[in-house]
Amino acid sequence: MTIDGTARRADARRNVESILEAATALLATDPAVSVNEIARAAGVGRVTLYGHFPSRAALVEAVSRRVIASTDQALDAVDLDGDAREAMARLLAATWQLTYRFGAIVVAASDALTPEEMRRVHEEPARRMRALVERGRDEGVFRRDMPLSWQLTTVQAVLHGASAAVHRGDVPADDATRLVTDTVLAALAVTSSG
């Protein structure tokens, strides 16, 4: 292995990383963004980009795989122990960030992903949410006069409503975590009748 070869490989790794970062940021807000715009934002030429990713579809696929891996990591990092309401606030904040930042990318890439990958994208967050709502119900801090499945429907509906409202410009993105969290916790909370 020559010094030249090592330097070239380090360069290539940096370029791939820059391309993936730029593509992730741009695809999240504009799923139709062009390869030229991605190359420009990454600070590489078109030829370099196509040297690493032979087609736009291959790049979108690589971006979505990376997003899925970082989603799993982000959810794994959420502390789900302790008071169920506080754990729910942490899980909602993480889930909201992922929904808002990466939702469009996963939709754009859905043709390229395997059924197993699509299942992971949708079911992993849902599985954690279900387990936490169940624990809150068992511990008496979340209401039990509604079916668990309805409560999960409500959480999903509020997350998607928030994403649409932010993209429409009705709600500032910085306020969304607090609004989603306060609204879901209020909907789940035990009431005098619950």
Place this chain on the structure above:
Amino acid sequence: MTIDGTARRADARRNVESILEAATALLATDPAVSVNEIARAAGVGRVTLYGHFPSRAALVEAVSRRVIASTDQALDAVDLDGDAREAMARLLAATWQLTYRFGAIVVAASDALTPEEMRRVHEEPARRMRALVERGRDEGVFRRDMPLSWQLTTVQAVLHGASAAVHRGDVPADDATRLVTDTVLAALAVTSSG
């Protein structure tokens, strides 16, 4: 006017009414239902149906106009006075029935409706909801630590989530009014911090 002519006109009115009733019921659950199925459910022949409605599109248009008129009537009949929480429960029950029963028809007919009609369909329920949430905030029974526009987004999100959950079979239609109402009232209620 002969006695025969009067009887024929009464017959025609009854047939039109039967056709519109059958079409409304069938289109609400299956927007692709055929003219033959509608004629059969109405107890009239194909020729009679086409005598009154020259095309499927004309029938769908007539059904959606009728649905819009009955939506206006149903919303006008809701008592919006008194305690804002109780008024909200009544408005949500009426809006839920309309969303669930007629949502698919209005979507199916959206090409045939004028912009003014589409505006009425969407804005009339939204206008009443906005006025009521505003009153509840002013009177101190709904929380004010969230923007009004976010609270309206939440109401819409829960209504649409419920409609999807009922159509998926996750929630029995008979339970939906109570679940929607309890969830929205909990999300709007003043809390110790609100």
